[in-house]
Amino acid sequence: MTPTINTYNHFKDQLLASFRLAEDRMNGEAKTAFHGIRRAALDQFDRLGFPTLRHEEWKYSNVTALLKEDFDLDASSSLTANDLTQLEIPNLDGNILYFVNGRYRADLSRVVSPASEVELLSFADAQKAEPELIGDHFSRYADYQDNAFTALNTAFAQDGIVIRVPANTTVAQPVILRFVTDSREKNIVSQPRNLILVGRNAEVTVSESYRTLGDGAGFTNVVTEINLERDARMQYYKVQNDTEQSYHIGTTQVRQADSSHFYSATVTLNGNFVRNNLNIVLNGQHAEAFMYGLYMPNGKQHVDNHTLVDHAMPNSYSNELYKGILNDSGTGVFNGKIYVRPDAQKTNAYQSCKNVVLAPGASMNTKPQLEIYADDVKCSHGTTTGQLNDEALFYMQSRGIPKDEARTLLLYAFVQDVLSQIKIQPIREYLEGVVRQKLGE
Numbered sequence: 001m002t003p004t005i006n007t008y009n010h011f012k013d014q015l016l017a018s019f020r021l022a023e024d025r026m027n028g029e030a031k032t033a034f035h036g037i038r039r040a041a042l043d044q045f046d047r048l049g050f051p052t053l054r055h056e057e058w059k060y061s062n063v064t065a066l067l068k069e070d071f072d073l074d075a076s077s078s079l080t081a082n083d084l085t086q087l088e089i090p091n092l093d094g095n096i097l098y099f100v101n102g103r104y105r106a107d108l109s110r111v112v113s114p115a116s117e118v119e120l121l122s123f124a125d126a127q128k129a130e131p132e133l134i135g136d137h138f139s140r141y142a143d144y145q146d147n148a149f150t151a152l153n154t155a156f157a158q159d160g161i162v163i164r165v166p167a168n169t170t171v172a173q174p175v176i177l178r179f180v181t182d183s184r185e186k187n188i189v190s191q192p193r194n195l196i197l198v199g200r201n202a203e204v205t206v207s208e209s210y211r212t213l214g215d216g217a218g219f220t221n222v223v224t225e226i227n228l229e230r231d232a233r234m235q236y237y238k239v240q241n242d243t244e245q246s247y248h249i250g251t252t253q254v255r256q257a258d259s260s261h262f263y264s265a266t267v268t269l270n271g272n273f274v275r276n277n278l279n280i281v282l283n284g285q286h287a288e289a290f291m292y293g294l295y296m297p298n299g300k301q302h303v304d305n306h307t308l309v310d311h312a313m314p315n316s317y318s319n320e321l322y323k324g325i326l327n328d329s330g331t332g333v334f335n336g337k338i339y340v341r342p343d344a345q346k347t348n349a350y351q352s353c354k355n356v357v358l359a360p361g362a363s364m365n366t367k368p369q370l371e372i373y374a375d376d377v378k379c380s381h382g383t384t385t386g387q388l389n390d391e392a393l394f395y396m397q398s399r400g401i402p403k404d405e406a407r408t409l410l411l412y413a414f415v416q417d418v419l420s421q422i423k424i425q426p427i428r429e430y431l432e433g434v435v436r437q438k439l440g441e
Helices: 005-024 027-031 033-048 064-068 081-087 123-129 131-137 148-155 390-398 403-419 425-439
Strands: 095-100 103-110 119-122 161-165 175-182 188-190 193-198 203-213 218-228 233-241 246-256 261-270 273-282 288-295 302-311 317-326 331-340 348-357 363-372 378-386
Touching (some): 033 148, 081 175, 081 203, 119 123, 123 161, 123 193, 131 161, 131 193, 148 218, 148 246, 161 203, 175 188, 193 203, 193 233, 203 218, 203 246, 218 233, 218 261, 233 246, 246 261, 261 273, 261 302, 261 425, 273 288, 288 302, 288 403, 302 317, 302 348, 317 363, 331 348, 348 363, 390 403
Parallel strands (some): 095 175, 161 193, 193 218, 218 246, 273 302, 288 317, 302 331, 317 348, 331 363, 348 378
Antiparallel strands (some): 095 103, 119 161
C-alpha cells in the first residue's frame, strides 16, 4: 500500500512546525553556524519528503506504518534506575552511558576511563563547551542531501554522544551506549546524534544498543558519524533487541584515513521495522574495513540492511559478511554496494550475504552491487537464500538427536560466524542467549 499524501503531511507538518516553534524561541542561537546547518537540513527534508516505494533505495521497505503512528515529540521521561534492571546485561563492565528518548542521562550512566584516555561529552554539552569541535565535524561525514531521514536527524540534532580519543591512546574499557525509548505513557520520537573521533594511532571499542520500555510505539532516527585518523583502530557493535511496536532507522557514516582499521558487527534480533545504513569511505591507502551482520526477523518484522563501501584510495581492503534467518512472515532486505573509484588501484573487496528461510510466508530481497572504475582490483560478491540442509538434518536425526534440537543446532552454528566476532564477552553471551531463545520459539 502506498502512503497517502495526507499521511505524509500529518507527520511531516508536525515536524516542520515543531522545528520552527523551537527556532522562534532561540534568540541569538538561531544565528549560529550550527543552527544554519540544521535549518538547511530541515529545508532539504521539506524538499525530499519521506521516501516511497518508488525510491530505488526504498523499493523493498515501506514506511507507511511508521507514518500512520501518532507520535509525541516531547522527549520527557520519568524513567529511573530501577526501571532499567530488566534491561541490564550481567557482568558488563566499562563506560556505560544511558540515553533515554535521545537525551543523555548522567544520573544513570557510569564513566570509568580517565579523561586522558577518552573524552566523553553529551552532544548537548559539547555544543556549549566545544563549539569549534562540533563546527569542524558536525554533518561533515553524513550527507543529508539525498537521505530524508539523515536530513531530519540533522535538523533536530540536540543530544547524543561525542567521543574523542587522543592520538597514541588505547581506551582500555569499552564505551557502551545504551539508547532506551520510554514509551510507557505515549508514542515517542527520538533522534540521537553521535560523533566519534579517533585520533592517530588510537584505539577504542564502542557498542550501541537499542531497547524500548512500554507498549507504545517508539521511533528512533539515529545518525552516528565516525572519523578514523591515520593508523586508528576501532571496533563498533550495534545491537537491536526491541519491541514489536518499535521503528528504527539508523545511519552510521565512517571515514577512514591511511592504514586505519574499522571492524563492525550489526545484530538485529527484534523490532517492527528496522533500517540500518552503514556507509564507509576508505579515504586512505592500506585502510581496512570488516563488516558483519546478523538479522532474524519473524512474525511480521521487517529488517533492511543497506551497506556502501567506497574505495576512494589505492591499496585498501574490505570484507563483508551478512547472515539472516527468516521465519513466519518476516521480511529481510540486503542491499550491499562496493564502489571502486578510478584511482583506487590494488583494491581488494569482498561481499557475501547468506540467508535461511524457515517458513513459506517469509521473504528475503537481496541486491549485491559492484561498481568498479579501476582495472587492477580483486572484487567479488555473492548471495544465497535457501532452506536448511535436509541431509544434515537427517544425519543428526539418525544419530539420535530430536528434529527440533537438530534444527536449532544447525541454525545456531549458522549464526556463529557473526556472533563470534563480538569481542565484549558479556554482550556476546547475552546475544547468544537471546538467539537460542529465538531459535527455540
